[in-house]
Amino acid sequence: xxxxxxxxxxxxxxxxxxxxxxxxxxxxxxxxxxxxxxxxxxxxxxxxxxxxxxxxxxxxxxxxxxxxxxxxxxxxxxxxxxxxxxxxxxxxxxxxxxxxxxxxxxxxxxxxxxxxxxxxxxxxxxxxxxxxxxxxxxxxxxxxxxxxxxxxxxxxxxxxxxxxxxxxxxxxxxxxxxxxxxxxxxxxxxxxxxxxxxxxxx
Amino acid sequence: xxxxxxxxxxxxxxxxxxxxxxxxxxxxxxxxxxxxxxxxxxxxxxxxxxxxxxxxxxxxxxxxxxxxxxxxxxxxxxxxxxxxxxxxxxxxxxxxxxxxxxxxxxxxxxxxxxxxxxxxxxxxxxxxxxxxxxxxxxxxxxxxxxxxxxxxxxxxxxxxxxxxxxxxxxxxxxxxxxxxxxxxxxxxxxxxxxxxxxxxxx
Numbered sequence: 001x002x003x004x005x006x007x008x009x010x011x012x013x014x015x016x017x018x019x020x021x022x023x024x025x026x027x028x029x030x031x032x033x034x035x036x037x038x039x040x041x042x043x044x045x046x047x048x049x050x051x052x053x054x055x056x057x058x059x060x061x062x063x064x065x066x067x068x069x070x071x072x073x074x075x076x077x078x079x080x081x082x083x084x085x086x087x088x089x090x091x092x093x094x095x096x097x098x099x100x101x102x103x104x105x106x107x108x109x110x111x112x113x114x115x116x117x118x119x120x121x122x123x124x125x126x127x128x129x130x131x132x133x134x135x136x137x138x139x140x141x142x143x144x145x146x147x148x149x150x151x152x153x154x155x156x157x158x159x160x161x162x163x164x165x166x167x168x169x170x171x172x173x174x175x176x177x178x179x180x181x182x183x184x185x186x187x188x189x190x191x192x193x194x195x196x197x198x199x200x201x202x
Numbered sequence: 203x204x205x206x207x208x209x210x211x212x213x214x215x216x217x218x219x220x221x222x223x224x225x226x227x228x229x230x231x232x233x234x235x236x237x238x239x240x241x242x243x244x245x246x247x248x249x250x251x252x253x254x255x256x257x258x259x260x261x262x263x264x265x266x267x268x269x270x271x272x273x274x275x276x277x278x279x280x281x282x283x284x285x286x287x288x289x290x291x292x293x294x295x296x297x298x299x300x301x302x303x304x305x306x307x308x309x310x311x312x313x314x315x316x317x318x319x320x321x322x323x324x325x326x327x328x329x330x331x332x333x334x335x336x337x338x339x340x341x342x343x344x345x346x347x348x349x350x351x352x353x354x355x356x357x358x359x360x361x362x363x364x365x366x367x368x369x370x371x372x373x374x375x376x377x378x379x380x381x382x383x384x385x386x387x388x389x390x391x392x393x394x395x396x397x398x399x400x401x402x403x404x
Binding site: 061082 | 267284
């Protein structure tokens with residue numbers, strides 16, 4: 001027997017919470033994009049980095065989330081019983097590619113118009129400015145989730161924007177102008193190394 | 203009134219546990235050396251890296267310890283209530299210096315003769331081999347705690363030793379022959395950058 005709903009309404013989907021969501025607090029930090037089939041941007045970048053490592057193209061890892069541990073139960077095999085998440089004082093990703101130091105942050109937004117700078121911590125901007133001063137390659141990987149668009153935006157642009165217009169958002173028009181398109185693929189998902197070649201190593 | 207002890211004995215020093223020891227699980231990972239006044243080797247390296255960052259000489263950070271989070275109580279402001287320590291799949295430290303990628307692991311030993319290779323995970327050796335292949339600068343900082351000696355030992359040596367003699371220890375004679383002495387100082391404590399210059403950037 002099929003059920004008829006009044007026009008304009010749909011049955012609510014029952015969403016079963018994913019088991020790993022509970023185990024990994026990082027999943028919640030990026031809004032899921034329908035475009036990439038329920039996988040988060042961060043998952044895609046992690047799998048891309050794994051692909052790069054397996055193919056021996058680059059050695060880039062995600063830094064673990066820093067955690068402030070308050071109490072540990074050593075009677076249970078060093079089980080942490082009380083702890084809090086801390087803010088990363090650096091970016092989330094770094095490593096080495098073609099002898100160069102690589103450092104980047106990933107941001108996903110479901111906004112229709114602009115990337116809120118509130119997403120980017122002042123200390124991350126400072127960190128990226130230092131990395132640039134020391135000759136590292138620094139950038140943001142940005143997902144415009146509603147448009148299924150992916151960009152590499154050089155840190156120079158973001159840091160300058162941040163200094164000149166704090167508390168503002170970066171309009172998508174700027175991201176599309178000053179950023180470089182990354183083609184979404186199957187494997188790797190977010191193939192950003194060819195863009196790094198083009199932008200930083202030519 | 204002064205107290206007279208029998209010859210050859212000294213009053214035991216009462217050591218008050220430091221408050222932060224409870225909060226940071228990392229402290230326990232390195233055995234405290236009397237030589238550096240109760241500070242662990244790791245603390246010394248962290249303060250050295252902070253010194254380098256403040257003086258804008260290099261941007262090198264310790265990677266946070268990865269933690270597998272089992273449960274989080276969101277009613278208490280995202281308090282982690284159950285979690286376990288995980289093994290670092292990389293080394294503990296990385297960053298950028300003079301445009302080059304830097305990656306190293308710190309090891310302290312109270313042995314009188316050799317550094318046990320059991321302290322070094324196979325995946326860390328693999329990671330360092332990859333870093334070398336990609337043109338990064340990779341090494342170990344080693345404290346021989348009983349001798350108050352500090353060495354920079356290039357990863358090439360450690361990886362080769364590990365492949366040729368797994369399950370063995372690296373004799374101090376090898377560390378003294380193939381390693382480079384780091385002079386312990388007050389600030390920075392473990393001034394390893396001049397040695398990096400000498401060994402890798404000449």
